[in-house]
Amino acid sequence: MKESFRAQWEGLYHLNPLKQQSIHNSLPHGRVAVVHRTCFEVVAGDGLFQCELTGAMMYGRGEGELPCTGDWVIFLPFDEGRGIIVDMLPRERTLWRRKSGTTSDRQAIAAWVDRAFIEQSLDENFNPRRAERFMAQIVEADIKPVLVLNKADLDLNREEVERQIEHLARRMPVFFTSIRQPETVGALRSAISPGETVVFVGSSGVGKSSLVNALCGEVLLATSEISLSTSKGRHTSTRREMVAMPGGGVLIDTPGVREFGLTESDPEALAEMLEIDRYAAECRFADCTHTDEPGCKVLAAIARGDLPREVYESYLKLRREAWRFSASEHEKRKKMKSFSGQVEVAKNKKDKMRWKTRTTFKSGRR
Ligand SMILES: Nc1nc2c(ncn2[C@@H]2O[C@H](COP(=O)(O)OP(=O)(O)O)[C@@H](O)[C@H]2O)c(=O)[nH]1
Ligand SMILES: [Mg+2]
Numbered sequence: 001m002k003e004s005f006r007a008q009w010e011g012l013y014h015l016n017p018l019k020q021q022s023i024h025n026s027l028p029h030g031r032v033a034v035v036h037r038t039c040f041e042v043v044a045g046d047g048l049f050q051c052e053l054t055g056a057m058m059y060g061r062g063e064g065e066l067p068c069t070g071d072w073v074i075f076l077p078f079d080e081g082r083g084i085i086v087d088m089l090p091r092e093r094t095l096w097r098r099k100s101g102t103t104s105d106r107q108a109i110a111a112w113v114d115r116a117f118i119e120q121s122l123d124e125n126f127n128p129r130r131a132e133r134f135m136a137q138i139v140e141a142d143i144k145p146v147l148v149l150n151k152a153d154l155d156l157n158r159e160e161v162e163r164q165i166e167h168l169a170r171r172m173p174v175f176f177t178s179i180r181q182p183e184t185v186g187a188l189r190s191a192i193s194p195g196e197t198v199v200f201v202g203s204s205g206v207g208k209s210s211l212v213n214a215l216c217g218e219v220l221l222a223t224s225e226i227s228l229s230t231s232k233g234r235h236t237s238t239r240r241e242m243v244a245m246p247g248g249g250v251l252i253d254t255p256g257v258r259e260f261g262l263t264e265s266d267p268e269a270l271a272e273m274l275e276i277d278r279y280a281a282e283c284r285f286a287d288c289t290h291t292d293e294p295g296c297k298v299l300a301a302i303a304r305g306d307l308p309r310e311v312y313e314s315y316l317k318l319r320r321e322a323w324r325f326s327a328s329e330h331e332k333r334k335k336m337k338s339f340s341g342q343v344e345v346a347k348n349k350k351d352k353m354r355w356k357t358r359t360t361f362k363s364g365r366r
């Protein structure tokens, strides 16, 4: 059992040097494979552990700072296959989901990600605008994007699709896949290097879980078909999000993510990603917003038909969103400041009171 476990996770399990920075560095560490409500399944050097959090871990952090799939945690093992998480290593390359539409609250989806596969299916789900949005957020998180267009067996006009993603194909690798065409799955598999962590993002139903299963050559994740069927033969009762692909690579499946807003604002990076910067450099004004200025070369490129209007509109929308987000972050920090200010004032008052009582007491004794 342990042997096969080791073989399966070989390539995933290595020492994370950041562990040394933790005060708990004498304990074992591992990666979170899936988060249940309060239980974290941790993959470690000698097996899988079902872990809970210590009180300090649970209450000392905001929701966005709780361990997510892919995170490295340090845990105290007890019993067979059980443990308590006492610390979490500082995160790198994290993918976030924005929580409730307008606020800037965010929740971590996956951490320590090297590449994100933006998956869409070649039916009504295909949407270059959404792919642009995903690409923008992924690149901002310092993760490399890949576009995976699945269900290539369906007869969507391939040439038309290729025309619509021309600009995206210049920014990231593109794969056309189908779980019914093994050679396409094989091509994607050979693009995944040993030891790298790949997260699958995209709407529900595009075939993320199916593709992860196909890449691994076995049914590790429940797909919508399996979860709908009542067939008893299938054994997918244990939910997983992170799996090891035979021959290398750690794959993280995610449920359909709808709220996937930009969390940082870097209009220049956006301009580069959507190739607005090609024209923007020549605008008459250095601070041109490319909306109504005279001598704007971006607007000229649209008029000439060199820059697709949809891409430009995508750019404006993402830019607005990024600004709105950074504005709300700013608001939040301001509120926090004034709140801690009030706490200070209250504390000073209390100290003074205490001082007063004490002096009265002392003088009373005299
Ligand atoms: N025609 C076709 N159907 C697919 C393909 N990949 C997945 N599906 C089907 O799409 C549905 C959703 O798949 P699932 O993996 O659960 O999608 P997820 O929600 O993204 O994880 C299932 O019925 C799959 O059988 C494909 O390449 N071609
Ligand atoms: Mg799924």
Ligand SMILES: [Zn+2]
Residues within 6 Å of the ligand: 280, 283, 284, 288, 289, 290, 291, 293, 295, 296, 297, 298, 299
């Ligand atoms: Zn301009």
